[in-house]
Amino acid sequence: MQIRLAGVGGQGVVLAGVILGEAGAIEGLNVVQTQDYSSASRGGHSTADVIISKEPIYDLIVTKADVLVALAQLGYSTTKGSLKKEGLLIVDTDLVKPDREFIGAPFTRLAEEKTGTALTVNMVALGYLVAKTGIVKKESVEKAIGRRVPKGTEEINLKAFRVGYEEGLR
Amino acid sequence: MYLKVSYEIRDKYLRKDMLPTIFCPGCGIGSVLQYTLRAIDELGWSKEEVVWVSGIGCSSRVPGYVDFDGLHTTHGRALAFATGIKMANPNLKVIAFMGDGDTAAIGGNHFIHAIRRNLDITVILINNFTYGMTGGQVAPTTLKGLRGTTAPYGSFENPFDIAELAVAAGANYVARWTVFNYIQGINSIKKALQKRGFSLVEFLSPCPISFGRRNRMKTAPELIRWYNKITVPISKAKNMSPEELKDKIVIGEFVDRDRPSLDEEYEEYKKRAKEMMGWEE
């Protein structure tokens, strides 16, 4: 399964990709995670690719995404061509105006309202993605979050992940 | 000061199968080598604990003549190699035998950074104002107006004062002498060898063949007389005006201090790392 996460620098899409990948690795699946970003640390486009499979993986980057998660219009417009025709598009419904079928929620707004900071938007979106696709188990992602987020931010990130997960189950 | 006869020093420390040296008649390198070996001898250091390092040039051939571990490296890079030797085995005492072109031109950056780190090493520097081995080209030390094959009408660039550079970069011990200040030279080398951190002893050293010939000083004695003319002891220089010091070279001890050396700092750094990571066994 090929998953692409797209946004702008500062939204944490690469970290979300790493955590999703780690969750897959925790479950013993084969995972390749790569990223693409501009030289600017903030504001440029930012993409994280995660390929998860039981088979050995030879692909490096997502070429035909099964799922595309777009957190910003810039991220969407630079990556929409890579989504399969029958693929699943998940967007932040406040920030992205797609020109095809999609599902989603106002991830950034949810992050602000439920965790007090928009910085956790990546975890909200990740929770939503996991609930909708079931590609990895919720518990594996929670374990991966514990390992990968900066010390002291585990709780708020887990909270954000659960907010997104609940939203995805609705 | 009691001095052993030089044959005794030679037999104890030189590799007989490597002799004769490549040095020309009147060259000062052999004298400085003798001072260095005398200093080691008086300190009673064993051959096992000392490594000699050098780059490229006449003076850089020295590690080949002395019966110690030695690394004769690439042009200018001696101190970068030495950093690896010293940090991988801090028990080794490292001496770098270098020339002025090697140190101040191609190796200039390695030189100032080795000093900035306060690498525990003693640099013995042969400054003959020229590239002797390649036939007398001008060096970054060549005084304005002096001639070399690559500035046949007299150097038009400003020279480096290597000793001052070393002081500014943070060396723990810096001294400069001419080859003919042999007592001061030996004493300075002894001090430098015992000093932890970066130490430098620079010697103005005659190169009659490649340098002197092109500057109307064909023999070593002529170069001695010239050194006497242009050098000023540091005690005297303190009371001289900048105008009076123009075209003069100051000799003496420039600095003698005890800032912690790189390997000492690294030991502390390791402790800090282990503490910060809760790593104590």
Next chain:
Amino acid sequence: MKYPFPVGKSDFIQGDEAIARAAILAGCSFYAGYPITPASEIFEAMALYMPLVDGVSIQMEDELASIAAIIGASWAGAKAMTATSGPGFSLMMENLGYAIMTETPIVVVDVQRSGPSTGQPTLAAQGDVMQAIWGTHGDHSLIVLTPATVQEAFDMTIRAFNLAEKYRTPVILLTDAEVGHMRERVNIPNPEDIELVYRKLPANEEEAKYPFGDIHGDLIPPMPIFGKGYRTYVTGLTHDERGRPRTVDAEIHRKLVERIVNKIERNKEDIIDFEIFELDDADVAIVSYGIVARSAIRAVKMLRNEGVKAGLLKLNVVWPFDFEMIEKVAERVHAIYVPEMNLGQLYHLVKEGANGKARVELIPKIGGEVHTPQEIVKAVKRCEKCI
């Protein structure tokens, strides 16, 4: 010994991180480096781990100094490594030659990015293949390994140290920005299950007198490291068996340089490593290495589905090069394709190896992206049609 990362289990890490961990498990105790994209993560990991395992990690003033420092450390007895990318690798050519001439075991990692010059700093390439093999001046040989996955980056780093120690030679781990930055699941073995090789030391005073002599008949002299009372003299000048400079004697020069080349060449069988996919009944072969080999494996499967009997030879070592093996492959297929992220480098070696027995075609790609399997398939099919 305690390790600053999990051992005996799998982890999800970047290629650069895997290289650093493997180095520590291989016994590396000295690292010197200079920051450069996309190799900095190796340095940062070494900086984090080395003080904890009583090793040294030091930031030098440039790459000239970095490789010089690891050579010095190696003579002081340490297993030592540096890592860089194209611009820094170019600076290292000077002392890479010194390491070859003085037979100093070191590991140099080149995380290739797109060049020439500063080029595309964050994007992958395979433009340093010829430089890795031939970049330093003068006749010489060395060993160049090319990982395609994060697991291979880990495994080959350990192998790089073992080969360096065994053959007293510099070993280049030639990887790229893609492998360096991608994350994959890696199995990190228990340290006691890792086979490690250590350089041969002189057995006695007599052996130590010949730091550059073939005294065991295996072309590899024991290495009398510093501080043991051997009083070894090491020089980059042409030297005799005892290490004494002998710069105008043609016979001594020939003997020395030929031995340095032959100790690699005559041990080809031990050093060379490759993998074969579907090559037995193939009509066309793809010869690939490093990151591109992943796309090539997929391309072989796709070609087979479309009726083209394709097979893959994946090279894990690109120097020494097995010209004879390429000729054997060429005898059995009618065409060999070489997809490379450059305008043709290993292609020339493959062509020489094929020796006219099969057509050899280059599938070049530059600009920072790895060939997709589809691109390789397309190129092969287009060419297969045109004949």
